[in-house]
Amino acid sequence: MIKKVLYKVLPKKIIQFLQKKKYMWIAKNAFDQDRKRFMSSVYSFNSSLANLEAQIIINSHSIEKGLTNINFRPGFGKRALSDLVYNMEKYSERTEVINSEVFSNAINIITAYIEKHNNLAVDVSYLKDIVQKFKVSSDLVIDCNVVNNSKSGKIKESHLDFFKFSNSRSSVRDYSSEIVSSKELTNVFSLANNAPSACNRQPWQVHVISDKNKITEVLTLQKGLKGYGTNIQKLLLITSDNRFFSNVHERNQGFIDAGMYSMNLLYAFKYYGIGTCALNAELSKNTEKLIRDILSIKNYENLVMFISVGKYPNDFKTTKSPKKSINSYIKYH
Ligand SMILES: Cc1cc2nc3c(=O)[nH]c(=O)nc-3n(C[C@H](O)[C@H](O)[C@H](O)COP(=O)(O)O)c2cc1C
Structure with missing residues (x-):
């Protein structure tokens, strides 16, 4: 009742101002709740x-x-x-x-x-x-x-049926000096383009870094590939675009959509016989700022992950990275 009266009597500008205040308050509570729940479970502060x-x-x-x-x-x-x-x-x-x-x-x-x-x-x-x-x-x-791989063996996996294709995917961290062409990239992006997203918003952006100095600069800050990453031909940065979202309940959606797209990308690269390794974008505030400056990343973009890209060397090793049994995480309701 009061709300209706206020809507009638107050100027539109004031109503918009109050609405903004309300949404900011709801957003603050939601982020506070996330922070509390997150910190009450992480292993740095807990020991379950x-x-x-x-x-x-x-x-x-x-x-x-x-x-x-x-x-x-x-x-x-x-x-x-x-x-x-x-x-x-x-x-x-x-x-x-x-x-x-x-x-x-x-x-x-x-x-x-x-x-x-x-x-x-x-x-x-x-x-x-x-x-x-x-x-x-x-x-x-x-x-x-470790798993010993050969280039020819890995290329053969490219067109296996999905069961074998998916089971043979693994992160590849070192590459040959062979270039990854623009045509190959276009093929990969076209294939990955069919990824699902909430309301089909497709809120991802892909930054393709080819300049070797920039790749080194960014990866030195990222730190996750220290001691690896020979001959990276392209470094991708996948971001999600906050302009596609309306309120705080959607705060994680961009990460989810861009994450799904990234998985499609990893498979698309494999389909075209190209190796990849997903790389985290878990950065401190200062490091994130430095990377944003180097790559001119807009404020409305969230950094989701990097992906290193390159051709398979003739012989190379990958980790086995054993996966949990499905029973350890599936709960039927
Ligand atoms: C979001 C994400 C971030 C990752 N970050 C790194 C990283 O910084 N450095 C790295 O060497 N591997 C990274 N990886 C690769 C994982 O270590 C790898 O996927 C995992 O060990 C399983 O191995 P597999 O991909 O060969 O199955 C990342 C993977 C994902 C999905």
């Missing part, structure tokens, strides 16, 4: 079993990634290994069930690390105790070694 599992996965991945490095550094990853062992110890103190997938994957990756170093006659005997201590049951032992 799920938090520990997450850290074990991350530490393990950094070791398996190092095992695929074309500039392999014997003895690499001391910090990740020490964190991994620490988290495994903590995990085992909390539960009898150390035969979890995550745990056995970690042991397998440490075992692969030991084997690789034994072959090079580098002493890593300090790791044997942890493997002995947490010996996992043999049915959970899977091959966690």
Whole structure:
């Protein structure tokens, strides 16, 4: 009632001003709630079993990634290994069930690390105790070694049926010096263009960086490909455009739509025989500002992810990156 009267008596400008205030207040509450919920679950401030599992996965991945490095550094990853062992110890103190997938994957990756170093006659005997201590049951032992690939094998995967195509996708972090042409990029973008999005808004933008100095500059700030990324031919930055959204309830939609589009891009590159690695855009405020300046990214764009792009080398290694079993995350209602 009061609202109706106010609408009648107040000038339009005042109504718009009040509405804006109200939307800002709703938005503030929504972002505050997000912040609280996020911080009450993240592993930096919490230590549930799920938090520990997450850290074990991350530490393990950094070791398996190092095992695929074309500039392999014997003895690499001391910090990740020490964190991994620490988290495994903590995990085992909390539960009898150390035969979890995550745990056995970690042991397998440490075992692969030991084997690789034994072959090079580098002493890593300090790791044997942890493997002995947490010996996992043999049915959970899977091959966690790196995957050896050839260019011809990878190209053959391009046109396999979707079952094999999808199962053979993996991140490729180092490339050959062969160029990725504009025609190839156009083919890829045309194929990826069919991605779904909420209300078909397609709020993504793609920045294609070809200048090698800029690629180095951006990746030095991004940090996720440090020690990898030989011969990157193109670096893409996928952003989402906030101008396509109306209110705070849609605050994550751009990330979701651009994320779906990015997945389509990864598949489209694979279809055209080109390797990719998705790269995070988890940046501090200052780093984000620097990258925005380098690439002239508009204020209305959210940085969603980078994607490194290049042709397959003749022989190269990729991580196995074992995936969780579907039962570990699917809940039927
Ligand atoms: C959004 C996103 C960000 C990623 N960021 C990085 C990164 O910064 N550096 C990196 O080497 N890999 C990055 N990756 C690749 C993941 O490490 C990789 O997808 C994961 O280990 C699974 O391996 P797979 O892609 O070979 O199946 C990222 C992947 C995604 C989807």
